[in-house]
Amino acid sequence: MSTDSLFRPFNLKSLSIKNRIVMAPMTRSFSPDGIPTDAVATYYQKRAEGEVGLILSEGTVIDRVSSSNDANIPHFYGEKSLAGWKKVIDGVHAAGGSMAPQIWHMGIMDNHASGWVPSQPFEGPSGLNRPDFNNGNTMTEKDIEDTIIAYGKAAADAKRLGFDSVEIHGAHGYLIDQFFWEGTNLRTDGYGGKTLAERSRFGIEVVKEVRKQVGEDFAVIIRLSQWKPSAYTSQLAKTPQEMEAWLNPLADAGVDIFHCSQRRFWEPEFEDSDLNFAGWAKKITGKSTITVGSVGLTGEFLAAFGGESSDPSSLDELLRRMDRGDFDLVAVGRPLLADPSWVKKIKEGRTDELKGFSKEALAALIID
Numbered sequence: 001m002s003t004d005s006l007f008r009p010f011n012l013k014s015l016s017i018k019n020r021i022v023m024a025p026m027t028r029s030f031s032p033d034g035i036p037t038d039a040v041a042t043y044y045q046k047r048a049e050g051e052v053g054l055i056l057s058e059g060t061v062i063d064r065v066s067s068s069n070d071a072n073i074p075h076f077y078g079e080k081s082l083a084g085w086k087k088v089i090d091g092v093h094a095a096g097g098s099m100a101p102q103i104w105h106m107g108i109m110d111n112h113a114s115g116w117v118p119s120q121p122f123e124g125p126s127g128l129n130r131p132d133f134n135n136g137n138t139m140t141e142k143d144i145e146d147t148i149i150a151y152g153k154a155a156a157d158a159k160r161l162g163f164d165s166v167e168i169h170g171a172h173g174y175l176i177d178q179f180f181w182e183g184t185n186l187r188t189d190g191y192g193g194k195t196l197a198e199r200s201r202f203g204i205e206v207v208k209e210v211r212k213q214v215g216e217d218f219a220v221i222i223r224l225s226q227w228k229p230s231a232y233t234s235q236l237a238k239t240p241q242e243m244e245a246w247l248n249p250l251a252d253a254g255v256d257i258f259h260c261s262q263r264r265f266w267e268p269e270f271e272d273s274d275l276n277f278a279g280w281a282k283k284i285t286g287k288s289t290i291t292v293g294s295v296g297l298t299g300e301f302l303a304a305f306g307g308e309s310s311d312p313s314s315l316d317e318l319l320r321r322m323d324r325g326d327f328d329l330v331a332v333g334r335p336l337l338a339d340p341s342w343v344k345k346i347k348e349g350r351t352d353e354l355k356g357f358s359k360e361a362l363a364a365l366i367i368d
């Protein structure tokens with residue numbers, strides 16, 4: 001099947017991308033004290049040279065004392081960290097690429113295996129990471145207000161440094177998702193509630209503040225997931241109607257692109273339709289969407305953390321859905337960890353040279 005539809009340009013506000021392929025955000029923990037090193041800049045520049053259309057950075061945390069559980073995860077605040085990020089974006093632009101940082105607050109976390117902990121307890125809607133596990137503080141309204149401001153500040157810094165867009169991490173069981181989920185949001189004030197729509201208030205206010213800080217013309221992406229690591233099969237929105245009540249207010253608040261995280265892009269979201277999450281998000285909101293999840297690989301990514309390898313697989317089903325108009329952009333994770341030239345190889349039909357994924361790709365910043 002022709003891959004031409006992956007190689008059409010995409011333009012939206014501040015984004016001007018040469019093809020439809022997005023590097024998925026992937027935490028690498030190679031930024032000691034939260035500062036991206038020159039090696040990190042080279043790693044991203046190599047993906048731009050390899051013709052990735054839009055690079056999403058690994059999650060990079062906002063300016064809250066306990067926004068991270070790992071000293072090697074990059075900050076998106078502070079002079080030294082932002083100087084590191086400036087080198088990253090300049091290198092990506094020099095190679096003809098585009099990039100957005102994924103701004104992140106982890107919320108309530110498990111303590112990291114390294115033993116490092118932030119100087120204040122983790123913070124979240126109700127102190128919970130999952131229904132049976134409390135490991136931090138319940139945020140006060142003042143904490144919430146300050147955190148929303150910190151997301152906005154990070155977005156403003158992204159624009160100031162020259163990034164092409166910004167992605168808000170609202171997925172995978174971290175802070176914003178902890179507000180969305182009834183299992184971790186037990187609040188009885190205006191940030192809680194029985195319905196997903198009510199529990200979306202925090203996420204909506206984050207989007208509004210980000211929009212306010214970057215202006216109308218800067219593309220804002222939000223990453224969302226139905227699942228979380230502590231509940232793979234859970235669904236925040238159990239029906240299309242619930243999904244409408246969740247996504248439309250986020251769109252109204254200022255989201256331009258919904259990045260719909262699935263572990264396997266071909267899995268339908270609801271009964272009686274083969275549409276995936278990105279397909280439904282586009283149909284409901286009319287906004288652009290990004291799909292993701294095992295594109296071009298045989299196995300899914302959480303198994304990869306357990307050491308499982310994956311082989312290259314066909315793109316035909318992806319292209320069928322894309323040509324039908326289900327989504328605009330396609331994010332690719334593990335193939336790009338292992339091979340900075342993955343996109344080029346797809347474009348040139350060099351499929352016999354694709355590497356697949358093995359756990360060694362997690363251990364280093366591979367640059368060739």
Ligand SMILES: Cc1cc2nc3c(=O)[nH]c(=O)nc-3n(C[C@H](O)[C@H](O)[C@H](O)COP(=O)(O)O)c2cc1C
Nearest residue numbers: 024025026027058059292293294295301332333334
């Ligand atoms: C090493 C690694 C780190 C990841 N870190 C993040 C992250 O920081 N933020 C995020 O939203 N997703 C993260 N993910 C999920 C990926 O963005 C992506 O959704 C997932 O790997 C599925 O895509 P794939 O099947 O193409 O690998 C990570 C995945 C991997 C493999």
